[in-house]
Amino acid sequence: MDDETGRDVSWTDESGRTHVHRITRPTPHEEYERRMVTALHYPVELVRSADAVLAELLPVAGKPKRALQLLTDRLQRAEVPDALELAVALVALQRLAHRYVNEVGQ
DSSP: OEETTEEEEEEEOTTSOEEEEEEEOOOHHHHHHHHHHHHHTOOHHHHHHHHHHHHHHHHHHOSHHHHHHHHHHHHHHSSSOOHHHHHHHHHHHHHHHHHHHHHHHO
């Protein structure tokens, strides 16, 4: 069976029993994450960390432009941000830029 959520794959083992396994399609978020990691060569953990930062900032900020300011302020408050903190911020900034461009374009 093939539908919008995946497909069933069946096989018969040596004893003659038939087995069915469901192969599911990724959710839109998982697919976006996979494409971003593949296209930009970011480790998936980095993308998830950036998403966590945005999930924290966006409800407070309300708009991507304000979230950008909050993220910049957060980096400025850190005396010496480590490489991972900077990398997460960079990916978060990039994702915010995409959201902002989409918001302005509408």
